Amino acid sequence: xxxxxxxxxxxxxxxxxxxxxxxxxxxxxxxxxxxxxxxxxxxxxxxxxxxxxxxxxxxxxxxxxxxxxxxxxxxxxxxxxxxxxxxxxxxxxxxxxxxxx
Amino acid sequence: xxxxxxxxxxxxxxxxxxxxxxxxxxxxxxxxxxxxxxxxxxxxxxxxxxxxxxxxxxxxxxxxxxxxxxxxxxxxxxxxxxxxx
Numbered sequence: 001x002x003x004x005x006x007x008x009x010x011x012x013x014x015x016x017x018x019x020x021x022x023x024x025x026x027x028x029x030x031x032x033x034x035x036x037x038x039x040x041x042x043x044x045x046x047x048x049x050x051x052x053x054x055x056x057x058x059x060x061x062x063x064x065x066x067x068x069x070x071x072x073x074x075x076x077x078x079x080x081x082x083x084x085x086x087x088x089x090x091x092x093x094x095x096x097x098x099x100x101x
Numbered sequence: 102x103x104x105x106x107x108x109x110x111x112x113x114x115x116x117x118x119x120x121x122x123x124x125x126x127x128x129x130x131x132x133x134x135x136x137x138x139x140x141x142x143x144x145x146x147x148x149x150x151x152x153x154x155x156x157x158x159x160x161x162x163x164x165x166x167x168x169x170x171x172x173x174x175x176x177x178x179x180x181x182x183x184x185x186x
Contacts, residue, residue, distance in 0.1 A: 018113050021120055064162065076176075
């Protein structure tokens with residue numbers, strides 16, 4: 001039951017992620033939507049699989065995969081953002097909300 | 102449920118392939134490449150649980166390490182302006 005609900009939540013966030021990538025323009029906006037929403041998709045799917053399997057040897061491997069993903073995905077996203085920023089692609093002044101700036 | 106999840110992630114990968122080939126800047130293509138690597142690893146994870154083969158999870162871990170290395174090396178390559186030193 002809870003596993004199926006988490007999978008449905010993952011589908012919804014998958015749709016939001018794809019829509020965000022096509023709707024938003026610019027590197028930083030795409031990075032923002034993709035990194036956050038993709039993290040939610042991976043978290044919900046892997047936790048749903050862990051609940052579905054119960055306590056078994058595969059659960060530990062799934063946990064290792066989840067920890068690896070949560071450790072490496074911010075690093076790669078930060079590398080892409082740093083590469084874009086140092087490459088001369090500055091964020092637009094009107095594009096960012098003034099509260100964030 | 103698991104089959105539907107795999108199909109939906111596959112459709113998302115198809116949309117991301119469009120973004121990978123037709124985006125404006127190279128950084129958006131790198132974002133799409135990162136997402137495709139993660140989503141294919143996720144499909145492999147779901148299929149490993151679906152078919153009950155626990156060996157596939159090791160292959161998934163290897164694949165995700167290779168995807169991470171790809172993104173890091175390509176961003177460094179772009180950051181250095183095409184030179185590797």
